[in-house]
């Protein structure tokens with residue numbers, strides 16, 4: 608690990624100013640960045656701590672929106688009554704991430720910028736194998752090696768990694784916007800477009816780019832349209848805590864009002880659903896969202912709708928099981944969001 612200079616930012620603007628130097632990195636909770644330094648994934652000469660910036664803190668209602676500061680920790684978000692009422696899928700995703708200790712430190716600003724858990728990428732330097740993310744042009748060892756946890760959508764021959772964030776899946780499903788401050792001033796990025804698949808990045812001529820955040824930009828917070836729809840986040844993992852998702856799904860469901868005396872399952876009036884850990888970005892099932900209104904909220908009715916929406920999945924030789932697992936997670940999330948489980 609290389610030595611670096613450490614300073615505390617006084618304002619968000621001054622933090623952005625320091626980022627003009629490519630050798631400078633901001634640090635929030637430090638749960639990702641310091642691991643990158645230790646492994647040799649990243650290095651910086653200067654580290655600017657944004658953790659004391661009051662303007663990036665807080666969770667509050669802002670008209671019809673919910674505003675969450677970038678420095679809000681995963682535990683603060685998961686337990687805040689405004690979030691549990693208006694964005695239950697996000698609260699649940701935050702509380703299912705990492706461990707209690709890490710959630711007390713990990714911020715939502717840093718969370719969406721965490722990088723893949725691909726073991727070939729996360730190896731300590733000197734890197735014993737090719738990895739295009741670590742050494743562009745060297746190749747992707749996972750493609751010919753182990754890839755059971757990797758992408759089933761949007762991957763290329765250059766990289767098959769997935770974005771592992773839980774909260775990002777809920778933010779994308781809830782149509783949240785990231786508020787960003789950069790050298791050119793403030794702007795917003797829709798969270799469903801924040802991350803890039805390898806295919807999208809390659810098409811844009813930057814095959815290893817992972818997000819639409821520009822160098823030198825700071826996330827100041829997120830805005831979510833408050834929603835009265837039922838919500839759920841389903842995370843499938845190898846053990847019940849302190850484990851990344853194999854797949855996950857976030858859903859919001861509004862049911863048609865049930866007529867007095869009617870029996871049987873309710874029908875969906877509107878639904879949103881996104882998958883996690885299946886691509887390098889949260890994967891909204893937009894075809895399903897268009898088809899779901901009018902569908903009974905039953906497992907039997909939901910399965911074919913989700914299967915049609917996932918028909919373009921392109922699993923790798925070792926991860927075909929993720930297609931079925933993701934389908935089932937989406938169905939479970941929709942049922943739970945609609946109150947049917």
Ligand SMILES: Cc1cc2nc3c(=O)[nH]c(=O)nc-3n(C[C@H](O)[C@H](O)[C@H](O)COP(=O)(O)OP(=O)(O)OC[C@H]3O[C@@H](n4cnc5c(N)ncnc54)[C@H](O)[C@@H]3O)c2cc1C
Pocket residue numbers: 632633634635636637638639640641677678681703704705706709712713714715716717718719720721771772773774824825826827849850851852
């Ligand atoms: C053991 C372990 C288990 C975990 N399990 C899960 C899990 O199950 N699910 C899950 O979703 N996550 C999980 N995480 C990831 C964890 O949630 C993230 O590490 C954390 O949220 C990152 O936030 P941070 O504040 O610590 O970021 P930092 O480490 O401070 O920063 C990470 C990156 O983001 C940048 N950054 C930070 N804040 C901003 C900002 N406001 N604007 C612009 N750039 C910024 C930094 O410069 C750096 O590049 C796990 C982490 C660990 C260590």
